[in-house]
Amino acid sequence: MKPEDLINIIDEAPGLGKSPGYIREKLRSEGVEYSFGSEFTSKVIRRIYGGAIIVNRQMELVRSLNSVFYRVAFAGVAAIILLLISIFVMEGSLTFNSLVGISESYDETLIGLLTDH
Amino acid sequence: MAAARYKETDDAVLINASLEGDSQAFSEIVNRYKNMVARTVKGMIGDNMAAEDVGQEVFIKLYYSLKQFRGDSKLSTYIHRIAVNLTLNEIKKIKRAGTTSHDDNIDSLRVTHVSGDDQVERNETKELVEKALQLLEPKYRSVMVMRMLQGYDTRETADTLGLPVGTVLSRLSRAQEQMRNILKKL
Structure with a gap:
């Protein structure tokens, strides 16, 4: 097709009574058609769902880290409570001295040691 | 797939x-x-x-x-x-x-016309349409693509481009005129 042939087709068509598909059909019959490569769909799908898999893995990691954190936190709190109970049972109180393991009598012994008695 | x-x-x-x-x-x-x-x-x-x-x-x-x-x-x-x-x-x-300037573009995009082989002629037509479209201003190019390559009517073009029907009609008319001038130079 020469440029003047294309001019004729265009002049015949837009808004001049010909059906809207007129130029398209004419050009199609002349080999003017476009398409993407054969791998187009699979590339699109790979780009979308490939990315989604990475996002999902990140989400799973965050979720598993969260559950690990809760387990460690609960175990820690339980251990602290058990420790406090055992200190209370052994020392009879939960004062600072009993918490750090220094009893009243031990104080004197310590002074005795320091003053050579 | x-x-x-x-x-x-x-x-x-x-x-x-x-x-x-x-x-x-x-x-x-x-x-x-x-x-x-x-x-x-x-x-x-x-x-x-x-x-x-x-x-x-x-x-x-x-x-x-x-x-x-x-x-x-x-x-x-x-x-x-x-x-x-x-x-x-x-x-x-x-x-x-x-x-580059419009005229430089036309020079670089000038199509060589070969007649004979059917496939060569089809490729040549495709090349001609493509080059003519690319030399149009983008706003005219979009309406021309809708009409020439998609076969859309004015209403469909207006809906797709989000433009009033009147604007589409005036752009089509301008695009037609611009394309005619471009093709004369190719």
Whole structure:
């Protein structure tokens, strides 16, 4: 097709009574058609769902880290409570001295040691 | 790639299945509309690698905006709007990267006319249409692509481009005139 042939087709068509598909059909019959490569769909799908898999893995990691954190936190709190109970049972109180393991009598012994008695 | 079970399926069903994570349903949407997108994107920026990338971006953007699709317009119109917007952005990017004067473009794009082999002549016609379209201003190019390559009527063109019918008609008339002048120089 020469440029003047294309001019004729265009002049015949837009808004001049010909059906809207007129130029398209004419050009199609002349080999003017476009398409993407054969791998187009699979590339699109790979780009979308490939990315989604990475996002999902990140989400799973965050979720598993969260559950690990809760387990460690609960175990820690339980251990602290058990420790406090055992200190209370052994020392009879939960004062600072009993918490750090220094009893009243031990104080004197310590002074005795320091003053050579 | 898309399962045969989706071949005859309605767009609305495909959308819902895609939203539920069914990749085969979305593959069918891509297969159904990829040629339409190719005509618009390649018609506006030429048959090259950039057009292939823009085409992929169109469907990726569609996938992530499917939740917002309310079904007020046809899926094809929605996809087409995305395609036109992304293509116009790409044209702006290309323009920013470097422009030459209109006449320089015409010289560099002049088509050599060879007659004889049918396939050669078909390629030549495609090249001629592509080059003529690329020399149009983008706003005229989009209406011309809708009319010449998609076969859309004025109403469909207006819906797709989000323009009033009157604007489409005046742009078509201007585009026709500009294209005639371009073709005379080729």
